[in-house]
Structures are given as C-alpha cells and as structure tokens.
Amino acid sequence: MDTELIKIILAFVVLINPFSTLSLFLNITSGYQPKDRQKVAQIACLTVFITIAFFTLLGENLLKVLGISVGSFQVAGGILVFLIAINMMNGGGNPVKPNADEVEVSSSLAASAVVPIAIPMMIGPGGISTVIIYSSQVKGVFAIAMILSAGLCISLFCYVSLMMAGRISRFLGETGLNILSRIMGMLLAAVAIEILVNGLRGLFPQLMI
Template sequence: MTEDMYTLGLLIFTSFFTLINPLSSMPVFMTMTVNLSPKKRKKTAKKATLVAFFTLLLFAFSGQILFNFFGISVNSFRIVGGVIFFAMGWDMLQARLAHMKHTDDEDKIDAYVDDISITPLAIPMICGPGAITNAIVLMEDAVTVPKKVLLISIIAVVLILTYLIYVGGSKIIGFLGETGNKVMMRLMGLIVMVIAVEFFFSGLKPIVLGMLQN
C-alpha cells in the first residue's frame, strides 16, 4: 500500500469514526436496550450496524443520484433526524422505552428489537446525515477500484468497532441497577433532545437562508 493509500485510509477512518461517534451514542443504546437479555442486546447491536453499513453503501454508490432524482438535500435529512431524535428523547425522559420492553411475549420483544435496530439506532444515530454525506463525497473522490475497496473496508471496520463498543458498554447496565438505569434514561433523554434541537436547526438554517436570498 502506497503512502497515498495510507493517508486516504487514515482520513476515511478518522472522518467516519468521528461522524458516527459510537462512544457518544453508546449510552443511548444502553438505555434503549436496558431490559433486553444480553442475547437480544447483541442481536440489536448487530442488526443496527449491518443496516447502517448497507445504507452507507447504498448512498456511497447512488446517493448523489437519489438526492438529485427526489430533489432532497442533506439539510432535509438533518431536520427529519432532529424530529426523530426529539421524539425518542421525549420517550426516554418519560421512561416510556423501559415500559415498552416489559413483556414476556417473544414476538413483541423481537418486534421491538427489529423496530429500534432500524430507527433510530441504524438511521439516523449511526448512519446520520454527516456519515451519509461523507460516504457520498469520499466515494466520488475514490476514482480507482483499490480506493473504493479501501473505503468500503474501512467503513466496515468502523461499524465493527461500533458493534463492539455497544456490546461492551451494555455490560454497565448490570452494575447500575433499576434505579440507576431509570436515572440514566432520563439524563440521556435530555441529552438526546438537545442533540435533536441542534440537528433540526443545523438543517433548517441553510434552507431558510436560501429562501430569503431567492
């Protein structure tokens, strides 16, 4: 591998790891899976990272075409992501997520796992507007096949690390106890709602400014 490839690989890794930021989203994952068994928690983390991986690949190879075809912008993604995050944060603040998981019905538990694995964990928490934009831009810059293979490989590595961080961090749940988990859920709810507001207005501001300039 040439020095150019090493430099590109480092750029891809640092940009995706920073944008996905599994260390900051790990407490949210812990909160949403607090009453699931370790097996179900691993299944949730695995499905979320797999969905995020294939979503990033989809946008990397056809993102710009899809955006242009449907007339959507990254800022619209930020607004929708903010709305989803806010609703999720409100539920966490009211401890509704824990209530939803108190069930012995295996089908309902599986449905819950499938539900949160896709939204909000995979999209937009792991595969958010920033990561999607990064995938599109870097794929356009990767003009050779080796560079495209390098990009896909590093995205896979970052998401494997995300999975390991989620699974490892969820072990903390057992040490906190029921009261500790409830306190953490409400605290994370507040943080997620703040993130939601930032997402929403970071997407809304450019749209409003564009409308005023026209």
C-alpha cells in the same frame, strides 16, 4: 495502512460517534437478555454498513439524477460538517441528530435496532453526506473498496462499542464523554475545511491554487 483510508475512517468515527448512542442503546435494551442485546447491536451495525455501502455505490448517481454538481455538494456538505464540528466543540453534540429523549422507540427488537439506533443516532445526515462526498471524489474499484473497507471498520467499531456500552459509560462518565465529543469536534472541523476547499476548487478552479 493507507493515509487516505485512515482519513476516511477518522471522518466516519467522528461523525458516526457510537459513544453518543450508548445511553439510548442501554435504555432500549434494558432488561433484555444478553443474546437479545447482542442481536440489537448486530442489526444496528449491519444497518450502518449497508447505509454506507448504498451511498458509496449510488451516491454520485443520485447527485446526477438531481442535477447537483459534485463541487456544490462538497461545499454544502463541508458547511454542514463544519457546523456539526462547531456545535460539538461547544459541548452541544451533533445538531442534526435528535437527543436520546426525543426519539420514538419501536416495540420490535429489530425495528428499534434500525430506527432510531442505527438511523439517525449513529449515521445521520452528516455521515451520509460525507460518504457521498468521498465516493464522488474517487474513481476505480480500489478506491471504492477503500471506502467500503472504512465503512466495515467503523461498523465493527460500533458493534464493539455497543457490546461494551455499560463499561464504557461507567469508565468515561458524563464528563469523559463530553471531553471526547469536543476533541472529535476539533478533528471534524479539519475534515470539514478540507471538504469545503475541495468543493471550492472544483467550482472555481481558476481562483484556487
């Protein structure tokens, strides 16, 4: 598998982090039949993929419409992702995502799958910013297809995680999920620094080697 594709998948896994959504998914689908629980997981993960695809294909155009340079957005996105990483390493989770007890849950099965499970609990501002950053850095159909492939991989990973939510929660426990979050935070910090450096290189090419 291409190294760049692995890096993008890693960034998506860390930022989307379906494990942080397991308790909310279990609470919302408590008492649901297995078929309905599967439907919620399918809609949520399809929403994640559609969101990634949308910002992959149109993210750079949105920046142009708003008059924001790619370099400026990379610097801002790198800082945001780095702050998320620091908070995760401190055991605070993702600060730009609400806590499970803070979200409003719709009575509609499909609506709950989209909001709050998919947006913002799985893919929030950090994930969307990263999608726009990666898509604005690449040119050509193959490169865009690579990001969409990474989005498909993480969406499937989210689906498997939600369908195994009960077993994963019991296996990892609160301590295991906390340790996993800190490890993901360390990996995310490295991704954030790379995004930030690329942004600075774009803004100040004469200062960057």
